[in-house]
Amino acid sequence: xxxxxxxxxxxxxxxxxxxxxxxxxxLHTRERKxxxxxxxxxxxxxxxxxxxxxxxxxxxxxxxxxxLVLFGQTSRSIxxxxxxxxxxxxxxxxxxxxxxxxxxxDFVEMAxxxxxxxxxxFWPLADYGNISLADLGSKDWxxxxxxxxxxxxxxxxxxxxxxxxxxxxxxxxxxxxxxANLDFALTLIEHLRHxxxxxxxxxxxxxxxxxxxxxxAGLFRNGKPSAEHTAIIDGSFGAGEYKNTIALxxxxxxxxxxxxxxxxxxxxxxxxxxxxxxxxxxxxxxxxQQKQNV
Numbered sequence: 001x002x003x004x005x006x007x008x009x010x011x012x013x014x015x016x017x018x019x020x021x022x023x024x025x026x027l028h029t030r031e032r033k034x035x036x037x038x039x040x041x042x043x044x045x046x047x048x049x050x051x052x053x054x055x056x057x058x059x060x061x062x063x064x065x066x067x068l069v070l071f072g073q074t075s076r077s078i079x080x081x082x083x084x085x086x087x088x089x090x091x092x093x094x095x096x097x098x099x100x101x102x103x104x105x106d107f108v109e110m111a112x113x114x115x116x117x118x119x120x121x122f123w124p125l126a127d128y129g130n131i132s133l134a135d136l137g138s139k140d141w142x143x144x145x146x147x148x149x150x151x152x153x154x155x156x157x158x159x160x161x162x163x164x165x166x167x168x169x170x171x172x173x174x175x176x177x178x179x180a181n182l183d184f185a186l187t188l189i190e191h192l193r194h195x196x197x198x199x200x201x202x203x204x205x206x207x208x209x210x211x212x213x214x215x216x217a218g219l220f221r222n223g224k225p226s227a228e229h230t231a232i233i234d235g236s237f238g239a240g241e242y243k244n245t246i247a248l249x250x251x252x253x254x255x256x257x258x259x260x261x262x263x264x265x266x267x268x269x270x271x272x273x274x275x276x277x278x279x280x281x282x283x284x285x286x287x288x289q290q291k292q293n294v
Contacts, residue, residue: 004285017103
């Protein structure tokens, strides 16, 4: 696969993730409207207040007798149900962000394999493993991709090699028209993904989490964390009871009906992954075009 095909495939996957996120948002918006309508009905009919609960029973089947056994029962008010809808939506956003990070990592690995297949001198010798130069010519795309996937500290180690070979990638990852540090964003998303997959999206210690992200991103110099980037990390979490929970739901900034302006942490983070991938694609594609024109 060439870099254009790889980027197009990645773009298709990220498009699908965005469509999933929008479907999740639409579904939960409809549920909120229904709960809002229920709340209005209760306001208009106070005599129904005592019935304003949602009952849920959880049962298991007894292994010995086969009979149903009640193991959980809840009753929730409309406000509690509204909270449950928000938490469920946020949980789905979390897993879609984790998926987006995995797709980006796959893109970087595939881009790395593609470059080596075209230019064997691009990789450091250690990446080829124990193989003779004579045998290298017989190695196909699948072999190169497997070697790329076995590289340690992916995707960061591969990105470091891209930057060594193409300094412009490193420069634009730090200083760009988006006013975003793409390496910091990638490191943040990587750590958020770890929390989502292994800790249910909840940090045991948000201060420690922030320090780990800043240290890996090189922004915790001499024990002094970057205030700007600490604020970005904090903006990825909730408040109050949910201060340690990754929070990716939209927040309304302005409401000038019919125009509603929202801030979406999910869109911001996945958008930066797309920006980074596009930077790599444009750089590698330009080299490919140059070679074809020689």
